[in-house]
Amino acid sequence: MPLELKVYTKKCTPSSEKARELSGLLYANFLQVNMDTEKTEVKYGIQVSERSPRHSWDIVAAFDIGTSYSGYAYSDRKEMDLKSVSFNQWTGNMVSDPKAKAPTTVLFDKNMRFHSFGYEAEDFYATQVCEKKNDDWYRFKNFKMVLYREKNVQRDLKISDDSGRSSLLASEVFSQTIKSLKSHFENTVRERALQFDSGNVLYVVTVPAIWKQSAKLLMKEAAMQAGIPEAQLLIALEPEAAAMYCKSLPEQTLTDTFKPHKRYMVLDLGGGTVDVVVHDVLEDGGLAEVYKASGGDWGGTMVDREFERYIQNIFNSETCLKELWNLSPRDAYDLEREFEMQKRQISNKAADIRLKLPARLQQVGKVPVTSSITFDHIYVQYPKFKEFFENPKNRIISLIKDILNEVGRLDQIILVGGFSSSRYLYDQLKSHSDISGIDICCPKEPGLAVLQGAVLFGYNPEDVRYRICRYTFGFGVLQDFDESIHRADKRDKVDGEDVCKDVFDVLVYEGEKVKFDDPKFATSKSSHRQADRKHIPIKKELFAGKNIPQDRTVYVTEEGIKPLGKIISHAPKEGWSNLVEFKTKVYFGQTEIKIEDFDITNNRTSPVNEK
CATH class of the missing domain: 3.30.420.40 (ATPase, nucleotide binding domain)
Structure with missing residues (x-):
């Protein structure tokens, strides 16, 4: 069932006196995604429209x-x-x-209690395997x-x-x-x-x-x-x-990128995903997104999977690497990390790749020495090693070309993320004919760019002034029935009046530019003339969809339109007035959707229902 949130507005009360002095922030509940809440009801407060002054946080x-x-x-x-x-x-x-x-590795014991994270988790688990105690441990990686x-x-x-x-x-x-x-x-x-x-x-x-x-x-x-x-x-x-x-870097190659009226692409090449944004630099140095966030699951681990398939073919075993992880995880870690180093260092200059081969792998594979395997090393020929990169490389280039066709021009492409440390991938992108006219650069330590x-x-979260909506958002509403624009099967009666139910009242369309601090407004009315409706909660439901037509009435029951959540307002002690009017602000231009809901009739925000 959709997420149901009690939406309210209140002053933030941070835990410290100093933070309270600095804040003066307006907080309200936000509405998010279609998540099951049959067992859990969420009542959170988050920031809506104001943010503490610049540099107000201690850390x-x-x-x-x-x-x-x-x-x-x-x-x-x-x-x-x-x-x-x-x-x-x-x-x-x-x-x-x-x-x-x-390493993103988490270890739990046999009772599913957390034990350790990172290198500590990997080393401890490897020890347990050597001592044949790993059945008591569960590793997530x-x-x-x-x-x-x-x-x-x-x-x-x-x-x-x-x-x-x-x-x-x-x-x-x-x-x-x-x-x-x-x-x-x-x-x-x-x-x-x-x-x-x-x-x-x-x-x-x-x-x-x-x-x-x-x-x-x-x-x-x-x-x-x-x-x-x-x-x-x-x-x-x-x-x-x-x-x-x-934007903060002193290097000349990048400071020119962030001059007013420049347009750049950030290509975040991570381990799992490729994530892309395109920004225009505004006159005052702020940033405006000009193309909705795009990408796919074409990160560096796609190269790893190709290497794994190569090893499986060499040893004629689909399970050899899995067996290596089970028998000797330290050897498996070493092979994985050595391949990661070679993956970063290989360039367009042809040279075969030499990797140390764990003895355990030869035991589980049970193959004779071949031209690819010499004693305790495996040699991967340069053309074969390049093939590992083909799939992600082609997908990344195709994405760049598609975005370039949409936005018209790019002054620079900035590569960040761990996968962008690959010299070969960097050289391939720079030399590709379809994008060779665009300056491509990669800062030092690109794998730390996101963290820094x-x-x-x-x-300074307000530096990204505008974002592009990835979906069309709106509320499901009742409208006065008009047979010229409404479907007959959506006709209903409320207080004796003909209404049309399930109308998708759009606030913002997919691809529309929305400002960081500029909300969209929706007004709504709810009738409570009948005695049995005086104390029932008022619910407003937010929906999202893609490819929504703008030339006809759209209904929230149509295919592809999904509920995100409900705003629930509870009646005052004396009950609702005969007609209750609300004004709702929705902020789409931040990293999360945020909502402020105001009961105009009773001059109040929806109250908090504490557990």
């Missing part, structure tokens, strides 16, 4: 949960004045291991893509562990990941003896721009489940965050 911390690696970054106000962002230095086993991020691929994300969505023996709620797996990062961050700032108020820390959680609203909401709820107060939580879109980082930018976004 902004950003959490980036990636498909392959996750990490956090942070900055206090003194550092932010210097445009400085701090990272944690994780400890991996290989020189090539990312230091500012840890590379699970982020579940939220992209799942068509209907619900609160009861579960993720299977790597062995397929058990599963957990997705919200629990993501929550423990965020909680681990949060705990590590808190320990780090304590060790640095930074002066801050815990109630005046803003936590920014990044999500792909191409995710469905339901996936974004699940990530937000996971962050709250991890102990982040909603008043201190902000969702950032990954390619937008990367743009904020690039998310911190900057936390201080």
Whole structure:
């Protein structure tokens, strides 16, 4: 059933006195996606229209949960004045291991209690395998893509562990990941003896721009489940965050990009997804989205899958790598990380690739030495290694061409994300004939662009002034029946009057540009003349759809139009007036949909129904 939220407006009351002084914020409930609420009723407050002054937070911390690696970054106000962002230095086993991020691996015990995260989880699990105790442990790895691929994300969505023996709620797996990062961050700032108020820390959680609203909401709820107060939580879109980082860079190649009237594309090439935004730079330096967020599941792990298929063919076994993970996960980790290093370093200059081959893999594969395998190494010929990149490379180029045809021009394409560290992919994009006239650049440490930018976004979320709607949004309403425009089967009677039910009253159309702080307005009336209607809740339901025609009446029951949620207003003690009128503001131009609902007749906002 659709998400039902009690929508209200109230002054924010942050946990600290200092934050209360700084805020003066207007908060209201927001409406999100079609998620099952038969067991759980959500009543959250979030920011609608005002934001605390620039640099008002003591610290902004950003959490980036990636498909392959996750990490956090942070900055206090003194550092932010210097445009400085701090990272944690994780400890991996290989020189090539990312230091500012840890593997997105979470380990639970036999009772499904959280045990560890990141390198600690991987190392502990490897030890348990060696001691043949791994049946008591459940490892979750590379699970982020579940939220992209799942068509209907619900609160009861579960993720299977790597062995397929058990599963957990997705919200629990993501929550423990965020909680681990949060705990590590808190320990780090304590060790640095930074002066801050815990109630005046803003936590920014990044999500792909191409995710469905339901996936974004699940990530937000996971962050709250991890102990982040909603008043201190902000969702950032990954390619937008990367743009904020690039905008702050001193390099000449990028500062020209952010001059007024320039148009650029940020191509966020992650482990799981490719996420794209296109911005115009406004006269005052603000950013305006000019093409709706686009992308697909063509990230670096697609190259990994091709390599895995190659290994399976060499060893004539579809299960050899799975057996390696089960028998010797340390060897599997080493092979995976060495391939990751080669994946980044290979370029257009032809050279065969040499990888250390785990002895265990030869045992489970049971193949003789071939021209590709020499003692403890495997040699991948350069043409074959390039083939691993073909599918994602072609899809990325096709996406760039499609967007270019729509927007007309691009002054620059900025590559960010871990997959953009691939020299081969970078060279292939720069040399492709259809986009060779566009300047393509990649900042230093592109895999950290989203994290650093998310911190900057936390201080200045209003820098992205305009966004493009990915859906058509509107309320389901009753209208006075007009046989010239309304279907006969939608005729109904209310208080003796002929009305048309299920009309899709559109607030904003797909592809429309919406401003950060500029709401769309809807007015509605509800009749309560009959005694049995004096105390019933008033419900207003928000819907979303794609490819909605604008030349006829559209109904919310039509195919492709889905409910997002309901605003529920409860009657005052004395009951409703005969006719109640509401004015509803909906903000579509931020990273989340936000709603403010006002009861004009009773001069009040919808009250909070506390549990």
